[in-house]
Amino acid sequence: MSAPPPPAAQCLLQVDHLRVAYGHVEAVRDICLEVRTGEMVALVGANGAGKSTTLMTLSGLVRPRSGKILWEGQDITHWSPHQRVIGGLVQVAEGRAILKTLTVLENLQLGAFTQPGTPNITPIFERFPILRQRAHQLAGNLSGGEQQMLALGRALLSQPKLLMLDEPSMGLAPLVVRDIFAILREIHEQGMTILLVEQNVRQALRLADRAYVMETGTFSLSGPARELVDDPRVIAAYLGG
Amino acid sequence: MLEQQIVNAISLGSVYALFALGFTLIFGILGVINLSHGGIFMLGAYAALLLLTRVNLPFWAALPLAMIGAGLLGLAIDALILKVLRKRGAPHLMPMIATIGAAILMTSLAQGLFGSETRRFPIDLFDQENLTFGSISIPLLQASITGLSVVLMVLMIWILRRTRLGQALRAIAESPRAAALLGIPVERLFHLTSFVAAALGGAAGILIGLSFDAISPFMGQPMLHKGIAAIILGGLEAVRAAVLGGLFLGATEVFAVTFLSSEYRDALSFGLLFLVLLWRPQGLFGAAATRSA
Numbered sequence: 286m287s288a289p290p291p292p293a294a295q296c297l298l299q300v301d302h303l304r305v306a307y308g309h310v311e312a313v314r315d316i317c318l319e320v321r322t323g324e325m326v327a328l329v330g331a332n333g334a335g336k337s338t339t340l341m342t343l344s345g346l347v348r349p350r351s352g353k354i355l356w357e358g359q360d361i362t363h364w365s366p367h368q369r370v371i372g373g374l375v376q377v378a379e380g381r382a383i384l385k386t387l388t389v390l391e392n393l394q395l396g397a398f399t400q401p402g403t404p405n406i407t408p409i410f411e412r413f414p415i416l417r418q419r420a421h422q423l424a425g426n427l428s429g430g431e432q433q434m435l436a437l438g439r440a441l442l443s444q445p446k447l448l449m450l451d452e453p454s455m456g457l458a459p460l461v462v463r464d465i466f467a468i469l470r471e472i473h474e475q476g477m478t479i480l481l482v483e484q485n486v487r488q489a490l491r492l493a494d495r496a497y498v499m500e501t502g503t504f505s506l507s508g509p510a511r512e513l514v515d516d517p518r519v520i521a522a523y524l525g526g
Numbered sequence: 527m528l529e530q531q532i533v534n535a536i537s538l539g540s541v542y543a544l545f546a547l548g549f550t551l552i553f554g555i556l557g558v559i560n561l562s563h564g565g566i567f568m569l570g571a572y573a574a575l576l577l578l579t580r581v582n583l584p585f586w587a588a589l590p591l592a593m594i595g596a597g598l599l600g601l602a603i604d605a606l607i608l609k610v611l612r613k614r615g616a617p618h619l620m621p622m623i624a625t626i627g628a629a630i631l632m633t634s635l636a637q638g639l640f641g642s643e644t645r646r647f648p649i650d651l652f653d654q655e656n657l658t659f660g661s662i663s664i665p666l667l668q669a670s671i672t673g674l675s676v677v678l679m680v681l682m683i684w685i686l687r688r689t690r691l692g693q694a695l696r697a698i699a700e701s702p703r704a705a706a707l708l709g710i711p712v713e714r715l716f717h718l719t720s721f722v723a724a725a726l727g728g729a730a731g732i733l734i735g736l737s738f739d740a741i742s743p744f745m746g747q748p749m750l751h752k753g754i755a756a757i758i759l760g761g762l763e764a765v766r767a768a769v770l771g772g773l774f775l776g777a778t779e780v781f782a783v784t785f786l787s788s789e790y791r792d793a794l795s796f797g798l799l800f801l802v803l804l805w806r807p808q809g810l811f812g813a814a815a816t817r818s819a
């Protein structure tokens with residue numbers, strides 16, 4: 286463990302000794318993690334390491350066994366999922382959790398469900414013109430890349446303070462992955478705080494400020510992403526040496 | 527004569543559809559087969575009977591109050607039974623068994639409280655006059671039953687199709703998990719759905735009680751079978767299809783009585799159900815639908 290933990294005041298999200306289990310299977314074992322405002326933090330690791338479980342616990346869909354989640358300094362461990370979204374903790378789940386039986390426009394409108402008034406979708410249509418063209422089609426008919434853009438645009442409409450993304454590159458062609466990462470970079474440069482879960486370790490480390498490497502439920506390494514790219518242990522395990 | 531049968535078919539079918547709509551709302555949104563819906567239907571009819579005969583309320587006041595009572599009963603079933611099972615991640619069979627238990631409880635309760643004999647709504651509830659449209663004349667009672675069912679159904683379909691709440695409910699129907707990640711208060715909407723579905727079930731109970739001029743503790747079970755049949759005929763989950771299924775079932779029954787005999791009524795409609803299942807497992811009007819966790 287390199288980088289010393291930042292003082293709590295600067296922290297948007299702070300995870301304190303979190304443990305999560307499914308029955309007898311311990312999926313997350315005693316992790317501590319911080320995300321500061323304006324950062325892009327990557328959470329990388331192999332299949333089954335516990336990355337999605339971590340995000341689902343942060344979103345309140347999975348209850349932790351023990352540990353605490355602090356959000357802007359406040360203990361939100363027992364908040365319901367929708368309270369967390371209202372608070373600005375927003376996740377794009379694994380496998381693009383778009384609503385296939387609703388139209389593209391309806392998906393976007395639901396992204397703004399927690400926001401008062403009529404949602405203004407224009408900025409999202411400007412960022413993703415393809416969504417405007419497909420606005421009245423069922424979201425299930427979009428291609429994989431388009432679905433990921435819809436999921437991303439929809440999440441942005443919830444006005445996140447922290448955007449958590451679970452493997453946005455999953456199952457997409459390399460060119461499309463490049464597009465998605467470029468969009469993430471752009472959103473981040475415009476000031477969005479991001480927690481990015483990825484198996485695409487090289488690209489994630491290139492994009493992020495800091496990273497945590499997760500192995501069987503714990504963090505084996507963490508630190509500035511730039512340093513981790515050159516770490517021999519990371520190279521051997523994830524970057525194909 | 528034929529016109530009269532068509533009027534009967536629409537009237538009966540629209541009440542079946544109303545009942546089926548409540549049942550399918552629970553199935554589509556909570557993902558639960560709620561076998562206590564027939565019990566709620568029956569108690570809704572008794573609630574209206576009590577309000578009309580003991581409290582001497584006029585029909586227009588007794589109907590919404592009885593619907594609210596039925597709704598609260600549905601809410602209680604959700605809060606006391608279904609929610610507990612949800613939290614535990616219980617498999618599908620558990621809520622079915624638990625709600626069968628609730629239905630049996632409600633039937634016994636009604637027998638204890640109101641007796642097993644058939645009761646009737648006061649006869650002077652509706653004027654004996656007819657509404658005439660050209661050559662067709664419709665008894666006011668039948669017109670009111672049909673009108674109320676249609677209004678409630680159209681209202682529900684409008685909410686589901688055209689409002690933000692409806693969007694959120696359809697999101698939950700597809701995936702409660704994805705809906706929660708959008709900030710939709712899923713648990714709260716499960717409660718709301720349970721309330722509304724039960725209120726519709728209670729309304730159907732009152733209207734069937736009026737339609738057949740009979741209320742009994744045992745009226746829920748056959749209705750439950752018909753509701754399920756209507757939904758299967760119409761195509762599971764799709765609300766519009768359940769409505770069509772209800773109308774179709776109503777028509778089948780009325781014409782079975784007219785052209786065969788009343789003994790064959792249920793045999794024909796359920797026989798038809800078998801044929802539909804063999805020929806079109808997705809229902810007469812339905813497209814195959816799926817739901818993910």
Ligand SMILES: Nc1ncnc2c1ncn2[C@@H]1O[C@H](COP(=O)(O)OP(=O)(O)OP(=O)(O)O)[C@@H](O)[C@H]1O
Pocket residue numbers: 307310311312330331332333334335336337338339379484
């Ligand atoms: N709902 C569940 N019930 C039981 N065990 C589960 C459940 N979800 C995940 N697990 C187990 O928890 C562990 C962590 O899974 P998780 O999905 O969090 O990993 P992951 O890092 O996201 O993997 P991937 O990269 O494949 O998405 C795995 O061993 C997995 O089998």
Ligand SMILES: [Mg+2]
Pocket residue numbers: 336337338379451
């Ligand atoms: Mg995962």
